[in-house]
Amino acid sequence: MSNVDPHELEKFSAAAHRWWDKDSEFRPLHEINPLRLAWLDRLASIRGKRVLDVGCGGGILAEAMATHGAAAVTGIDLGSKALGVARLHALESGLENLDYVEISAEALAAAQPASFDVVTCMEMLEHVPNPASTVQACADLVRPGGWVFFSTINRNPKAFLLAIVGAEYLLKLLPRGTHEYDRFLRPSELAHHVRRVGLELIDSQGLSYNPVTRRYRLAPDTSVNYLIACRKPGR
Numbered sequence: 001m002s003n004v005d006p007h008e009l010e011k012f013s014a015a016a017h018r019w020w021d022k023d024s025e026f027r028p029l030h031e032i033n034p035l036r037l038a039w040l041d042r043l044a045s046i047r048g049k050r051v052l053d054v055g056c057g058g059g060i061l062a063e064a065m066a067t068h069g070a071a072a073v074t075g076i077d078l079g080s081k082a083l084g085v086a087r088l089h090a091l092e093s094g095l096e097n098l099d100y101v102e103i104s105a106e107a108l109a110a111a112q113p114a115s116f117d118v119v120t121c122m123e124m125l126e127h128v129p130n131p132a133s134t135v136q137a138c139a140d141l142v143r144p145g146g147w148v149f150f151s152t153i154n155r156n157p158k159a160f161l162l163a164i165v166g167a168e169y170l171l172k173l174l175p176r177g178t179h180e181y182d183r184f185l186r187p188s189e190l191a192h193h194v195r196r197v198g199l200e201l202i203d204s205q206g207l208s209y210n211p212v213t214r215r216y217r218l219a220p221d222t223s224v225n226y227l228i229a230c231r232k233p234g235r
């Protein structure tokens with residue numbers, strides 16, 4: 001298993017019991033969840049679809065997609081504590097179209113290629129040593145004609161200032177050390193990885209935070225946090 005940074009997994013493991021605490025460091029993920037769900041559903045209409053969520057953590061997005069009418073949602077992660085929390089929460093929510101597996105995207109892609117209609121991989125690429133390998137795995141996992149969604153953080157002085165200095169040091173939205181600047185990905189780099197594996201880039205959105213209103217919104221500005229939607233050609 002090569003495309004994993006044990007130090008990253010440990011950071012998430014230490015916080016795992018707080019995944020569903022909306023006042024914890026996971027608050028930003030809870031707050032952006034309705035925005036990203038509405039956006040991806042508008043493009044890929046997840047009702048009745050087989051969906052895979054890569055790097056699902058405690059299941060914030062996976063569970064929302066299951067509630068939103070996906071036929072089946074599989075969440076995968078390498079953090080076993082997060083998966084334990086996700087399974088328990090799904091049980092409490094009474095969701096039966098949702099399951100969680102501890103496996104890497106690369107290993108699942110080798111075992112079950114082209115078996116999902118929609119693959120999501122949110123806020124995870126900036127935590128792995130080889131994001132191109134994760135992008136390849138996601139492309140392999142989706143069926144022809146299916147959709148793949150990524151979100152991550154741009155790499156430039158403004159992103160450093162807002163995503164690290166602002167979010168971790170000034171506003172304290174995230175614990176210090178959550179993100180490493182060197183792992184941030186420019187949209188052009190992500191677009192390169194995506195095209196290299198034969199995915200077609202369909203849409204991109206920026207995610208911006210207003211510290212005064214404390215609200216997130218989707219907007220064209222991709223200079224800090226951003227999301228992209230891709231499609232695998234064919235049908």
Ligand code: SAH
Pocket residue numbers: 003004005008009012029054055056057058060061076077078079082104105121122123124127128
């Ligand atoms: N996608 C979720 C959680 C993002 S947090 C959401 O947006 O709500 C990042 C997650 O990536 C954590 O759960 C962490 O355990 C996971 N992760 C980090 N490296 C990973 C790897 N190599 N393979 C799978 N998951 C990984």
